[in-house]
Amino acid sequence: MTALEFSVEKNPAARSETERAEILENPGFGNFFTDHMVTIDWSVDAGWHNPAVVPYGPLLMDPASSVLHYGQEIFEGLKAYRHADGSIWTFRPEKNGERLNRSARRLALPELPVEDFVESIRALVRADSDWVPAEPDTCLYLRPFMIANESFLGVRAAQSVRYLVIASPAGSYFSGGVAPVKIWLSTQYSRAGRGGTGAAKCGGNYAASLLPQQEAAANGCAQVMFLDGETGTRIDELGGMNVFFVRSDKTIVTPELTGSILEGVTRDSIIELARDRGYTVEERAITIDEWRAGDADGTITEVFACGTAAVITPIGQLKAEGFTIGREDATPGELTMSLREELTDIQYGRREDTRGWLVRLDK
Ligand SMILES: *Cc1c(COP(=O)(O)O)cnc(C)c1O
Numbered sequence: 001m002t003a004l005e006f007s008v009e010k011n012p013a014a015r016s017e018t019e020r021a022e023i024l025e026n027p028g029f030g031n032f033f034t035d036h037m038v039t040i041d042w043s044v045d046a047g048w049h050n051p052a053v054v055p056y057g058p059l060l061m062d063p064a065s066s067v068l069h070y071g072q073e074i075f076e077g078l079k080a081y082r083h084a085d086g087s088i089w090t091f092r093p094e095k096n097g098e099r100l101n102r103s104a105r106r107l108a109l110p111e112l113p114v115e116d117f118v119e120s121i122r123a124l125v126r127a128d129s130d131w132v133p134a135e136p137d138t139c140l141y142l143r144p145f146m147i148a149n150e151s152f153l154g155v156r157a158a159q160s161v162r163y164l165v166i167a168s169p170a171g172s173y174f175s176g177g178v179a180p181v182k183i184w185l186s187t188q189y190s191r192a193g194r195g196g197t198g199a200a201k202c203g204g205n206y207a208a209s210l211l212p213q214q215e216a217a218a219n220g221c222a223q224v225m226f227l228d229g230e231t232g233t234r235i236d237e238l239g240g241m242n243v244f245f246v247r248s249d250k251t252i253v254t255p256e257l258t259g260s261i262l263e264g265v266t267r268d269s270i271i272e273l274a275r276d277r278g279y280t281v282e283e284r285a286i287t288i289d290e291w292r293a294g295d296a297d298g299t300i301t302e303v304f305a306c307g308t309a310a311v312i313t314p315i316g317q318l319k320a321e322g323f324t325i326g327r328e329d330a331t332p333g334e335l336t337m338s339l340r341e342e343l344t345d346i347q348y349g350r351r352e353d354t355r356g357w358l359v360r361l362d363k
Helices: 017-025 066-070 093-106 114-127 203-218 265-276 288-297 334-347
Strands: 036-043 047-055 073-075 078-082 088-091 139-148 160-170 181-186 223-227 235-238 242-247 251-254 280-283 300-307 311-320 323-326 358-360
Touching: 036 114, 047 114, 066 139, 073 093, 073 203, 078 114, 088 114, 088 334, 093 114, 093 139, 093 265, 114 139, 114 160, 181 203, 203 223, 235 242, 242 265, 242 288, 251 265, 265 280, 265 300, 265 311, 265 334, 288 300, 288 323, 300 334, 311 334
Parallel strands: 181 223, 181 311, 251 280
Antiparallel strands: 036 047, 036 160, 073 139, 078 088, 078 139, 088 358, 139 160, 223 235, 242 251, 242 300, 300 311, 311 323
């Protein structure tokens, strides 16, 4: 099968250079969108068709569209990075394409060939290349997603689907320097259950995490940590980030992929970087009690969360009903910061990409 070829319809109302420069000065995260978007339609009869780059704008949807009722939706998140020579790159996009297809299978959506996924990102970034910021630690955040858009209220997999990619310039995540975050342990709610959709990147998982996220905020915490849904003892992950524990014996522990944990590209990359540095990385169950004990006796020295958006975030303290782990005034761990630097150096072209992780988008 040959890769899809995207038609391009230029946006006649594209922002001026001045307007764009104003936005890129302080984009924040997820606030502004570029002038174009990608759409590809799918139907049972025609398969994937109409690959197009079109002006960014609202979608016309039938109120009976299945995604609006039953949440048949999946998404991805990756970044385009501008290097010092002006070229534009992305990081391991085939991993995101493969994961999109795993999510698609779980949500009974059609799979998009990985090469078409990568090509869809390339087509959008080429149309909107001026939107990739150049300041340190800024990027163009790419959001591919797939929705069921059949007008039908019966409960079954939709026979008509749309895949889209939108892009949003993003400022430096930690504008004031990387600072440890405080996280809240959710004991009442879980993110995923056995046989559920925890390993799929789908909107429904996020919808279910919003109430515990409010609970975290009410307790002065930035993120929620979820335990496994079966026993409520093992650490799964945060609402949108995987977690790592650094031990004093040069081992690093991260929860194993049980089916209820999202397999992060950042997680996978950190495992490889750490192993190449000589660390033993264990993917296994780790309980909240093990963390508590390891924090108390000093065998767990650093804890961090990771994901595409924030790369690596040091965790300073965990607050729970009745106890806390870590300290209010924690400083970022040494290995945490050094892995963060290595990974971002590769992504921004400041260090050689010896593993073939980068894919060029502007050529
Ligand atoms: C996207 C996501 C992550 C991080 O995955 P990356 O590929 O590293 O960005 C972790 N957990 C959840 C629930 C996610 O949705």
